[in-house]
Every structure is written in structure tokens, then in C-alpha cells.
């Protein structure tokens with residue numbers, strides 16, 4: 001039985017950094033709460049809203065911008081299109097005026113320090129990322145709803161409604177796919193039986209939600225957003241917010257690699273990198289530069305594409321830009337890459353988790369590396385079996401990787417970890433292309449199962465709590481704002 005139908009656009013979503021589970025999920029939960037209040041006719045009577053954050057959202061929510069996200073969500077701003085440069089001023093205005101403006105211009109008193117409560121000592125039973133919105137109505141009664149942010153920007157409601165056994169939510173809604181896929185073996189069977197590539201299978205399945213033309217437009221939009229994010233990160237200097245004093249490095253690397261030349265837009269920049277080419281050292285440096293650029297933007301509350309999470313948002317663009325700049329030209333490649341990567345991401349979501357609060361960093365960087373390895377193998381002409389093998393290799397060498405961000409910020413080790421994930425993906429692809437998958441000893445389904453077992457066995461302090469590992473090795477004294 002197929003549990004879920006997940007579209008490529010559930011896996012890739014344009015939004016705002018720094019975290020899919022701690023920023024995008026809570027943002028969407030706030031919007032959903034308002035929508036449900038509207039549906040129940042409660043919206044006009046709302047006098048005030050307070051928000052309670054639990055578990056990992058309480059422990060690392062400050063550094064991950066969860067408080068910022070719920071405020072912007074209550075304002076019903078669209079994370080895909082809002083002006084990210086205006087966010088600091090918007091927050092300043094809420095703090096200085098004590099007023100938050102809900103949709104339809106409805107102003108309500110709101111004090112972030114009093115109305116957003118970090119319940120660090122409590123974890124709700126269903127999932128470590130729980131949050132609750134409580135509206136105080138004009139007649140004094142209260143209306144509350146609980147949501148869970150289960151990774152990759154997905155949310156589920158009270159008691160985990162709409163979720164599977166591993167806390168996963170249904171994707172783009174109930175849809176009858178022509179070729180349902182729950183496991184890697186299903187994907188392989190469809191490809192073999194019909195003589196299709198992975199992107200051909202995914203294209204047919206996506207017709208369950210929209211026309212082929214709209215799917216292609218959506219993929220083009222994701223590719224444009226990825227390029228724009230990397231370009232911006234490669235052209236922005238300074239120190240990242242949050243108090244750790246982390247310096248941005250991508251801009252200096254970009255300048256050095258291009259001998260100081262400046263290009264006006266992402267397209268001419270990519271063409272210049274392609275024309276310049278480079279030896280092994282330069283190509284390796286570019287891959288790191290692309291990954292750092294995207295995750296510096298992510299850490300700075302910039303516009304990023306969740307892929308499949310925000311903390312791991314740099315791996316896929318780094319590998320796709322590596323292909324665009326240093327591999328044989330192929331105009332079809334970005335769309336095919338994204339379709340393949342999206343399908344492999346959904347395999348991990350169905351069989352394990354995309355949530356670091358459930359499975360540590362193997363669920364973020366590990367999954368993005370496996371997605372990239374499979375997709376790169378596909379666009380470089382590998383077989384379906386080689387794509388499966390590449391994903392298996394990439395994940396095999398991320399198993400057990402913990403999540404222990406310093407100061408609860410998505411900066412150390414997160415930013416560099418994206419570069420490492422991208423390099424591992426390229427290596428996994430090269431190994432798969434040089435191998436006969438018939439000799440593979442471990443299947444992709446087996447490694448996904450191992451990842452989920454490892455996630456369940458992992459000590460809670462290594463699951464996005466900043467209570468263990470690297471997070472304890474660097475003394476931090478971050479401002480509580």
C-alpha cells in the first residue's frame with residue numbers, strides 16, 4: 001500500500017532561511033492557524049494570540065528564527081515572495097509598537113517576549129517540533145490548536161493528523177499517481193517495465209497534480225531561484241546575524257576564482273565561470289563556494305529553496321551548478337536533475353525522515369547528498385541502477401551524522417557541512433558511474449532502513465537540541481533576541 005503522494009514541489013519550496021523545520025514549518029503553521037480560525041468564523045473575534053514552542057523548537061528556536069517565523073506567519077506574509085530585506089524593520093516595528101497586524105489589517109497587541117513562550121522543559125509526545133497557537137477571543141474565551149513541524153517545511157495538525165508512522169505528512173494531497181512509488185524497488189520496477197528514465201516516471205506522476213507545462217514552469221522557477229540565491233551569496237560580504245560572529249566567505253572565494261571580475265546577473269556569471277573553466281583545485285573550490293554562498297544566504301534570513309531542508313539547502317544547488325559550469329552542456333539537465341533529486345528525497349521521507357529533530361544531520365545533509373548523487377548520475381547519462389547506487393553510496397557515508405549546531409544557529413557546522421555533502425555527492429556519482437550495480441551489496445532501500453533505525457537509536461541530545469557534541473565545545477553567549 002502506498003502511504004503518501006509527494007510532489008517534487010513538496011520537496012523543493014521557495015522560502016526564507018534559516019530552517020525548514022524551525023522557520024518554514026512554524027511560519028506555515030501560523031498561516032494555517034489563521035486559516036482555520038477564518039474557516040470556523042473565529043477570525044473577527046480574535047483579540048490576542050500567544051504561541052508556545054516545545055521540544056527542539058524551544059531549545060534551538062531562538063537561533064533558528066522560530067519566533068521571527070511565527071510573527072511573519074501571523075501577518076500572513078508569503079515566504080516565497082515577501083521582501084526579505086524588509087524583515088528586520090518589520091520585526092523592529094512589532095517590538096517598538098507592541099502591535100502585530102494580522103491579515104485584513106486587523107491590529108492586535110503583541111509583545112514577542114511575553115507572547116512567544118519557549119517551553120524548553122517540555123516535549124509534546126507526537127514529535128519533537130511541536131507548537132501551539134492560542135487565541136484569546138474578545139469574549140475572554142480561548143481557542144487553541146497544536147501543530148507539528150516534521151521536517152522539510154511539512155506540518156501536521158493535532159495528534160499528528162495526516163501523518164504516517166514515522167511522523168511524515170501526506171504531500172501534495174490525495175492524488176492517484178499513474179506509477180505509485182513507496183520504495184526504491186518500486187521506482188526501479190516502473191523504469192524497467194516501461195523503459196523509462198527516473199525523470200520520465202516523475203513527469204508522468206506529476207500530471208496527477210497539474211499540466212506538464214505548469215510542471216516545467218515550476219521547475220524553471222526553482223532553478224532560477226537556486227541560481228539567484230547562489231549569485232547573491234557570492235556577492236554579499238559581512239558577518240552573519242545571530243551573535244556568533246561568523247564571517248561570510250563565499251564572496252571572497254568567488255572574487256578570487258574570477259580574478260576580481262564582476263558579472264551583472266546569475267546567467268552571465270554562470271557563463272563566465274563556464275568559459276573560464278579550471279583544474280581540479282578550482283572546480284573543487286567552486287563547489288564549496290556555491291554551497292557556502294547558499295547557506296550564508298540561508299543563515300542571513302535570505303530567500304532560499306528548501307532542498308529538502310533549509311539547513312541542507314546548499315548541497316543540491318552546488319552540485320547542479322557544478323554540472324552547469326563544468327560538465328557537458330545540456331539544456332534539459334536542470335529540470336531532469338530536480339525531478340530525479342525530488343523523487344529520491346521523497347523516498348527518504350517515506351522510508352525514514354527529513355527531520356534533524358528525529359534523525360540528526362543524516363536526515364538533512366545526508367539526504368540532500370544522496371538526492372544530488374542520484375540526480376547528477378542521471379544527467380551524466382547513468383542508468384537508473386547507477387542512480388540508485390549513487391544515492392546509496394552517498395547516504396552510506398552520512399549514516400549516524402549528528403545535529404549539534406553551535407548556539408542553535410544554522411551556521412556551525414551547517415554551512416561547511418553543505419560543501420562536504422556536495423563533494424561526497426559528486427564522488428558517489430563518480431563511483432556509481434564507474435561501477436556495475438549488479439555487484440552492489442547494499443540496496444538503497446536497505447540504507448534508508450538503516451538510516452531510520454539509526455535515527456531511532458540516536459541519543460536525543462544529537463537531534464537539533466544544541467545540548468551535545470560540537471554545540472558544547474564552543475562557548476557562546478548569544479543575545480536573547
Ligand code: SF4
Nearest residue numbers: 311356361364403414
Ligand atoms: S547540523 Fe545539520 S541538521 Fe543540524 S541544523 Fe545544521 S545542517 Fe541542519
